[in-house]
Amino acid sequence: MTDPERGTAPEYDVVIAGASLAGCAAAILLARRGVRVALLERRSDPAAYKVLCTHSIHAAAYPVLAELGLAAALEEAGAVRNTSYWYTRWGWIEPRPGPGGAELPYAYNVRRSTLDPLIRSRAAATEGVDLLLGHRVTGLLRDGAGRISGVSAGTPDGDVEIRARLVVGADGKDSAVAKLAGVAERRHENRRFGYLAQYRDLPLKGGVGRTWFLEPDMAYAFPNEDGITVLALVLDRRTRLAAFREDLEGSFDAFLRALPEAPPIDSAERVSKIIGMIDHPLITRAPTAPGLALIGDAALTGDPLWGVGCGWAFQSAAWLAESTAPALLSRTDAGPAPLDRALARYARTHRRQLRPHQQIAVEFASSRPFNAMERLMFSAAVRDPWSARHMHRFAMRLIGPLGFLNPVAVARAAYINLTHRAGRTPEPVGVTGAR
Structure with a gap:
């Protein structure tokens, strides 16, 4: 694919730096919508994988796995549906299906040695995606207005320039793309x-x-x-x-x-x-800049304690593809405005969905014991099946902090604990929206 105005320089709609979970997912989802994608990976081995990981994907990311066709493939590969029990000072929280026997929401536990090559091979086989192994981003290209318009990359055969309408940093918590772009970030100590x-x-x-x-x-x-x-x-x-x-x-x-x-x-x-x-700070970056988007750990690096990284990688890739594909496919003379509006939509979604979870994680990373509200909710979940299922939905990131601490759930937790202290068996309590 060549651009007649730039000789042999390859021209794409999107260039993605990093062919791990977020980068491969974004490449597949964008290409399926008709977007031309260059997917760069600094490592040359297509079977390379991330070693240090919780190896778990929370249930909120399941719709993305299904859209990618990975859910069925992971089942075939033996990935384990990831229900978990939690030990607390009050005993075990053991979420179980509610009345009617509906299965608890799940995604998968799967080792990255299985997951990474699987999704990378799918990206490479997707029409519209060029997987370029051994390509390490060394610089960003900019147009006359200073807008990011591509990358320069080092390869075994020398340096190349790859121009695109959008550059995506999917290159992890130490994102070279974010650093080269001068993206604002906040680092929070993890104790x-x-x-x-x-x-x-x-x-x-x-x-x-x-x-x-x-x-x-x-x-x-x-x-x-x-x-x-x-x-x-x-x-x-x-x-x-x-x-x-x-x-x-x-x-x-x-x-x-x-x-x-x-x-x-x-x-x-x-x-x-x-x-x-030993040192794993929590990093929050602005998810967009003119001509640039960050996904996965490049945008938001959470606390490994919560096992959210893989799920957020898939979700942020899906949000980006959904927000930007129509603008990237537009061939009008409107200039960068449609893409800028699309990037603003992605940034709003990213912040709304993930920042509240990150704020709680930042505070908990101080290595403190449970606070009063956590003691209330966790102890009730030990004693009450509905509260345990509610806890499971929060742990699987199917509800946010405000949903977890909604007035009905908090009132129920208080009632459960008060009746427990009084030595009585709680009466059944109806809860709107109970699952």
Whole structure:
């Protein structure tokens, strides 16, 4: 594909930097709408994958997986539907189907070694997508008005320029595209550090994932495909880090063995190294600039504790495609105005959907125990099936913080806890919209 005004310089509607989850999803969804996409990946191996990840996709992203055709493919690959139980100081929260037996909303636990090559191969096979491996973005191109109009990239064969109407940064939390564009960002300290490892033949009760809220420490056990379970610790840096630096394996194993109803690691086989990250700040960036959009971790890097990164990557890619494809396909003489309006729609959606979740995560990243409202809601969820299902919907990001703390849910939690303290069995309480 050539542009006669620029000789042999390739011309696209969109150039995406980063062929991981967000970048591949955006490329597929845009190309299906008729948009021409250059998908750049700095690594040359099409089977490359992200190693440090929770390996979990929350249910709010399921519609995007279905649209991409990945839901059925993940089922075939053995991905595990990701219901989870949560341990608290009051006992276990165990969400179960409500009256009528409707299945709880789910997405999947799946290792990135399975997921990343799968979605990248689908992007490469999508008509309208050119997957360019071994292309590392080194600069941004701008038009006469200073608007971003493409990228320069280093390749094994030399430097190239790729022009496009829109540049998309899908290149992770340390986004080179965001830095080159001078996008404003806010960094919030995370006072927890984390390590994880993979185990084979590690049974979990009922086959259901487990999360331990130990205030301020946390742990989780998520079953994945091929009989692999991911175990992770997310711990307070002030009280735990020194011991882990002195003896990583010993401290990791000892902490797991001391968990309530601990996973039986001594009868399982650890099949990976213990890997982790000591400093993982929460990063919030402006999601757009003239000629530019950011998706996935490049736009918003959440706390790994909540396992939202994969889901937000898929969702932000879908929001971008839906918002911008009509403007990108327009061949009118209206200039950049239609695309700018489309980018503004994407930015509003991104902020409205994700910023409230991020604000809560930022505050919780101070490594504090539960606050009063959290104590109310979590303790009620231990004691009340409806509250447990409500908690599940929030954990799966199907409702936001305001929906989670709506007056009906808070009133019900208060009633459940008051009757518990009085030693009485709560009477059935009707809740509008209960699921």
